[in-house]
Amino acid sequence: AQKVTQAQTEISVVEKEDVTLDCVYETRDTTYYLFWYKQPPSGELVFLIRRNSFDEQNEISGRYSWNFQKSTSSFNFTITASQVVDSAVYFCALSEASTGGGNKLTFGTGTQLKVEL
Amino acid sequence: DAMVIQNPRYQVTQFGKPVTLSCSQTLNHNVMYWYQQKSSQAPKLLFHYYDKDFNNEADTPDNFQSRRPNTSFCFLDIRSPGLGDAAMYLCATSREGFLVSYNEQFFGPGTRLTVL
Numbered sequence: 001a002q003k004v005t006q007a008q009t010e011i012s013v014v015e016k017e018d019v020t021l022d023c024v025y026e027t028r029d030t031t032y033y034l035f036w037y038k039q040p041p042s043g044e045l046v047f048l049i050r051r052n053s054f055d056e057q058n059e060i061s062g063r064y065s066w067n068f069q070k071s072t073s074s075f076n077f078t079i080t081a082s083q084v085v086d087s088a089v090y091f092c093a094l095s096e097a098s099t100g101g102g103n104k105l106t107f108g109t110g111t112q113l114k115v116e117l
Numbered sequence: 118d119a120m121v122i123q124n125p126r127y128q129v130t131q132f133g134k135p136v137t138l139s140c141s142q143t144l145n146h147n148v149m150y151w152y153q154q155k156s157s158q159a160p161k162l163l164f165h166y167y168d169k170d171f172n173n174e175a176d177t178p179d180n181f182q183s184r185r186p187n188t189s190f191c192f193l194d195i196r197s198p199g200l201g202d203a204a205m206y207l208c209a210t211s212r213e214g215f216l217v218s219y220n221e222q223f224f225g226p227g228t229r230l231t232v233l
Binding site for chain 1: 159
């Protein structure tokens with residue numbers, strides 16, 4: 001069975017600090033995809049990134065960066081120079097093919113990030 | 118803007134009184150999903166439609182049903198809501214081809230259900 005672990009339940013930082021959210025996954029599939037989603041207080045899950053198991057290149061998008069390491073089954077997310085608007089719950093998710101089509105996301109339990117002035 | 122819309126945003130129902138939540142999308146995606154998210158927990162997939170084909174998760178209670186009358190709309194019916202069904206219900210869509218491509222899912226804002 002697939003599993004995603006986000007060990008950090010809650011992180012508090014002061015604005016402009018860098019912060020890393022950890023994600024560790026378990027799967028027996030050789031082909032899989034990993035995702036990060038942001039859930040602000042409004043409730044909508046916002047897609048941030050999708051990465052396939054064959055692409056271990058790190059990715060940077062503005063203040064966001066992701067570090068994917070298959071050797072440690074980790075897909076960590078770093079926010080540089082955090083801002084108050086980054087306050088949200090962040091979910092890491094692992095995708096597997098679902099019988100009948102579509103893809104099934106297994107979510108971690110989420111990390112609540114609080115950025116304070 | 119193309120999007121996933123959920124109505125209503127907040128729904129209050131009484132214990133045992135049937136309730137229907139709705140989801141519509143302008144993305145023209147062929148797959149639609151329903152998730153249940155209880156307070157401080159991860160979203161949990163209830164079921165999904167691949168085109169017109171319904172796919173139920175093994176642990177989804179029979180109390181939960183779904184309908185997809187066309188590509189754009191999908192409904193979640195809770196036949197007899199219990200107190201334990203109070204949660205945020207999230208609708209999502211994705212575009213998948215014949216071979217699953219694990220595309221990202223786009224989520225609606227959710228409907229928060231309260232059961233009195």
